[in-house]
Amino acid sequence: MNNIRNFSIIAHIDHGKSTLADRLIQHCNIISDREFQDQILDSLDIERERGITIKSNAVLLPYKARDGKIYNLNLIDTPGHVDFTYEVSRSLKSCEGALLLVDASQGVEAQTLANLYLALEQNLEIIIVINKIDLPSADIESAKKQIEHDLGFPKEDVILASGKEGIGIEDIFEAIVKRVPPPSGKPENILKALIFDSHYDEFRGVVLHIRIFEGEIKAGDPILLMYSNSAYIVEEVGYFKLKMEKKNKLVAGEVGYLIAGIKNITDIQIGDTVTSSKTPAPEPLPGFKEVKPVVYSSLYPVAADDYISLTDALGKLKLNDASLIYSKDFSSALGFGFRCGFLGLLHLEVVQERLEREFDMSLILTAPSVQYKIKLKNGTTIMVDNPVNYPDPLLIESAEEPYIKATIILPKEYLGPIMNLCIEKRGVQTDLKFLDERRVEIIYELPLAEIIYDFYDKLKSLSRGYASFDYEIMDFKATELVKLDILVSGKPVDALSMLVYKDNARHRAKKVCEKLREFIPRQQFQIPIQGAVGGQIISRETISAYRKDVTAKCYGGDISRKRKLLEKQKEGKKRMKMIGNVEIPQTAFLAVLKSDEN
């Protein structure tokens, strides 16, 4: 066990985590250069494109240290986005140490801090690495100062590196070997292993990613997943060496995989404890939380025929992404679909993109909503995330909405506009401090509903990308809600309804109506588009009818061209939804989700 080191890399988005991880892997010669595909750990297309790690991953790196010994280093990659904070915390819990990356030109940012706090909560040994020192804009001295001042770490211990150029790689390895403590725990104790991730393998079924804290595990062992209270027999265990490598057993301190014929992904909860079902541990490992979605949206296939395919696709996706929850939904406008819960807006976008790319689905989404707590006059309290289920306003006593605590770090010259933005988004400032002469940290309590609308885009544009942002979910607070209905040709379109803060209703209604006017093509009839609250029209746009759509000339030569043109129009129509006599294109539904006011 003395030759094992378990560590993670944590960083703000874009500080070079994946590139550095690749370099570490390459250094250990477990993969040939020919096979080397940049950013191996980010195995989803979307991850590679966006440069964000969404799923965690693990890999065992055999490293021959300067002391001549060979160490088994388990690198556990962590998701790099605030939506997945809980998953990050479970990955970190599986480690004894963490590399904290700081970009040499960007310095310490909001998620650098947030990640550091998470790592400190787990009592990890922190190794600070200033990355991207090869960049012309690198300002190592300033980064060091920030590390000393903001993070409270001595600048002498900092390692300088460049993942891109391969600088400092060995220093990093040596620091891991020397500074990160080997895992504790005894193979003879009762089995306790932490599930920090899982994935679905087409041939093997569910694969659990585990860290053994106590005891050992091998094929044939009867096991119990303590929170989900489900029992299985182990089929296979092994190490992650980019590919899975079968082993006889895994023992305390090790990281690896576990296959146990698990068919039902809902049995798997990240953070659950694996123990022996014969002699179960008295207590599970601490820190388990049930992951709860915070953002909800309905998904509908553009073509009604695709509902079965969507059902199938969601099922498959769920196998890879246990945090996705969904249930059947029906809209009179869009037909059958699914109400889905997500960990955040990014999670929603990732799911949408994966459904579209990997499963070739064409989808319509409804406006993302938070979950509201609504107290009725009869004394009961209900949770509502879907405008369709919003009760008659006459029955409502009061309503509450979820708030977040947002931490924003920004250069001081943007303080004014960002504070205005927070106020506009109903934020309440709870803290403001200068981190140094240039940078400010502000903390606001903000309604989550405002964040999932357009807060992030505005924050980025108002600060020209310099503000960094992190948040955690707080409690519910009182709010005044209304249900905004959108009527197309006098018919309410349920899929376009949304729950909004009362004072925002008029503004939102105007935006939605304008978007629809822009994206619904002219048709044979004039189309009024209205926003209404409780039967009262609060905004209106009109799409005038077109005069004609018939081709003027059509003679011998035109026939095939004309036929092809009409066939193309017909294909376009398949991406339309009929609301009464009005054809609404998918793009119109998606456009109302975007705010782009700038």
Place this chain on the structure above:
Amino acid sequence: MSSINHLYIHYPFCSSKCNYCGFYSIENHELSNKYLLALENELKYYFNMYKNFEIETIYIGGGNPSLNPENLKEINKIINLFFTLNSIKEYTVECNPLNVTKNFIEILKEISCNRVSLGIQSFTEKTLKYANRLGQTNETVFNALSLLNKEKISISIDLINGLPYADFDKEFYYLEKLLGEFENVNHISLYDLSIDKGSKFYDYKNLKMLSESKKDKYEKQFRKIIDKFGFKRYEVSNYCKKNKMSLHNLGYWKYNNYLGLGPSAHSTIDNLRMENKPELDKYILGIDFTDKYVLNKKQQIEEYLLMGLRLTEGINLNNFFNRFNLDFFTVFKMSLEKNIRLKNLVIKNNYLHTTNRGINFLNSILVDLFDDLDSLVEYGY
């Protein structure tokens, strides 16, 4: 195999191309002799291949077939090599008013042309100039009309609604005047300006389009005037006096066989489509100048509908059944119900036709009909 009754010949030469024109034309006439040789070869080829010619209508279009009277005579000679023209009911030549002289009329009579399609497009000078329609004035137009009218040649005129800078006062003053003066103007084609690929307007960045409401106004006023002279709309863009429909174009709209010769001309002979490429060089060489393919039944039905419903009389449902062996009501149940409810289509005396409203939305109607046809194919038809 049904007979081939319609012959189209594309004459690709033109002195200058108007900016709205998307048809295939070239301004260099040097190759006209070689074109004529190739034309003769092409006709010979089809004449040898098909034995079922019963030509009833001839249409020479372009380009500008009135540009060079000698070439026109030559084309007529080529036609005469293969067909006797006794049975021809309609022989149309497209003309530019500038070319219609006394001498030219003699040639038209010589070749027994009995119908002229005269391109006028607009009566507003500024519009004609913007459209690069050179040399045409209202004087040249009226001279041409007067010469043609005197010789009892049937006259069809072409107008465009939507050309930039059109002065409606002028447009309708002259339209009314010519209809009053020349009784042999018995056919009018009124097209909405379309910006076709291949036209110069297509590449304009800041084309001055006429607003939809102005075009609407034009159309209403146009109708009012032609009504007075007994014209009726019989197709999306075509109006005529009683019994003066274009027999040649009716052939297209009723989806009959037709043979088209010359670069860019198309032919339909039963289930075969021949599409000549818009490339004179290839046409002259006689190599790789045509694409030929078989139309499947679905495509034929689509084309039958898209052509037939352009006529105000619509399509005869018995003919549809005889031709495709399909019951119209079964196949098109959904789209019929919808478009009858929307008052776009009506069925009367076994004809399906568009309403005054529906004829303007024919593309939408066709897309609906095609949709039904798709489901039919999906279910194994």
